[in-house]
Amino acid sequence: MSFKSRWKYLFSQHPNLHTIIHRISIELNILYLKKIKKVDIGEDCTLHRHCKIDGANPRGVHIGDRCRIAAHAIVFAHDYYGGRDKVDTYIGKQCIIGYAAIILPGVKLGDNVIVGAGSVVSRDIPSNCIVAGNPAKIIKEGIAIDEHGRITDHGHKPEKKVE
Numbered sequence: 001m002s003f004k005s006r007w008k009y010l011f012s013q014h015p016n017l018h019t020i021i022h023r024i025s026i027e028l029n030i031l032y033l034k035k036i037k038k039v040d041i042g043e044d045c046t047l048h049r050h051c052k053i054d055g056a057n058p059r060g061v062h063i064g065d066r067c068r069i070a071a072h073a074i075v076f077a078h079d080y081y082g083g084r085d086k087v088d089t090y091i092g093k094q095c096i097i098g099y100a101a102i103i104l105p106g107v108k109l110g111d112n113v114i115v116g117a118g119s120v121v122s123r124d125i126p127s128n129c130i131v132a133g134n135p136a137k138i139i140k141e142g143i144a145i146d147e148h149g150r151i152t153d154h155g156h157k158p159e160k161k162v163e
Helices: 003-013 017-035
Strands: 061-063 089-091 113-115 129-132 137-141 151-153
Touching: none
Parallel strands: 061 089, 113 129
Antiparallel strands: 129 137
């Protein structure tokens, strides 16, 4: 969806002034991150104006198409303590990152991943699953998300590993 068509959609679908102002702030935040900070953001993404994208290495953050990132979520792409100044953090297509979730540097989220609110993702997550907790663990596998961010298949709990 082009920038112009997104603005047409914004004003045609949201007659409430408060909602229009909120959507404008979201669109301006995405524009700022794409053009000024050079963050790799896919098409039709929604990043809340209070989410934080790494300020030290914003070019290391790669966000896929149709992702949703909630308020106060943080995505890191640097790790000075670990000696990795600049690392790439990848968020796949159609991912949903919950309120105050933290994505640590160097993590790769697959497509169609839902990260629960307040979760800390410290390792790679495969596609089509729901993760939650600190550290984030897979709580559902085999989920499906449609283009509007709705869950169409709730999947199943992961099988327990027998040692």
